[in-house]
Amino acid sequence: MDQVKAVIFDMDGVLIDSEKFWKQAESEVFSSLGVNVLDEFTALTKSMTTKEVTRFWYKRFPWLGLTLNAVEEKVVRRVMELIKTENCEMKGIKTFIESLHGLGFKIGLATNSPSIIIPVVLNKLGIAHYFNAVTSAEEVPRGKPDPAVYELTANKLQVDPKLCIAIEDSYSGILAAKSAGMKTAAYIMKNTFVYEADLIMNAFNNENRSQLTNIFN
Numbered sequence: 268m269d270q271v272k273a274v275i276f277d278m279d280g281v282l283i284d285s286e287k288f289w290k291q292a293e294s295e296v297f298s299s300l301g302v303n304v305l306d307e308f309t310a311l312t313k314s315m316t317t318k319e320v321t322r323f324w325y326k327r328f329p330w331l332g333l334t335l336n337a338v339e340e341k342v343v344r345r346v347m348e349l350i351k352t353e354n355c356e357m358k359g360i361k362t363f364i365e366s367l368h369g370l371g372f373k374i375g376l377a378t379n380s381p382s383i384i385i386p387v388v389l390n391k392l393g394i395a396h397y398f399n400a401v402t403s404a405e406e407v408p409r410g411k412p413d414p415a416v417y418e419l420t421a422n423k424l425q426v427d428p429k430l431c432i433a434i435e436d437s438y439s440g441i442l443a444a445k446s447a448g449m450k451t452a453a454y455i456m457k458n459t460f461v462y463e464a465d466l467i468m469n470a471f472n473n474e475n476r477s478q479l480t481n482i483f484n
Contacts, residue, residue, distance in 0.1 A: 272430040274367050274479070275420050278378035280436035281454050283355040283388055285346070286313065292345035293320065296338060300330040314439040316379045316410040317342055343381050350384070356392055359471035366476055368397045376401040377420040377433065379410040400424045412439040414447035421447065432482055450482050
């Protein structure tokens with residue numbers, strides 16, 4: 268445990284259960300523009316950045332009037348509304364982060380979501396003061412599965428990526444963290460996908476915290 272310097276959290280699907288919010292906002296906004304929001308496509312877009320999602324739908328169902336940036340902003344604003352008004356906190360996450368902080372770990376955040384959403388989530392959960400660094404994919408050329416968002420977070424934390432553990436809920440996130448040279452923990456809440464992670468977690472509790480903090484042993 269003495270070797271572990273930082274734990275870096277993904278946001279959507281790890282700190283909050285927000286996949287349903289993104290799907291709802293995507294459906295509402297793009298449908299209003301005449302896009303046929305098919306489930307077979309939303310399965311592809313759920314791991315993209317909002318900018319990539321907007322380009323994805325425009326390429327298939329081009330609309331008139333609103334710019335891509337304006338449409339992206341509409342999606343983001345709708346998701347923010349849902350986060351603020353709906354119960355979405357992952358069970359046990361606040362205590363989990365508090366305990367890691369108490370053990371001396373640096374805490375980071377690396378997300379594909381826009382930076383404007385980060386404070387909304389952290390403030391809602393009351394955990395903003397525990398985070399030493401936060402990074403949005405907006406700050407790097409490409410989002411996950413590219414490792415840049417994790418590399419930048421480690422740099423902000425001033426911690427060698429080899430001494431970081433990333434907690435992710437998606438394959439693209441696991442791939443991004445591993446490509447950055449980090450250890451990984453897959454948080455699996457709903458699905459049963461087998462991740463190439465160093466640890467599989469299904470809850471934020473003391474048992475999994477102990478396993479996480481001993482991951483380098």
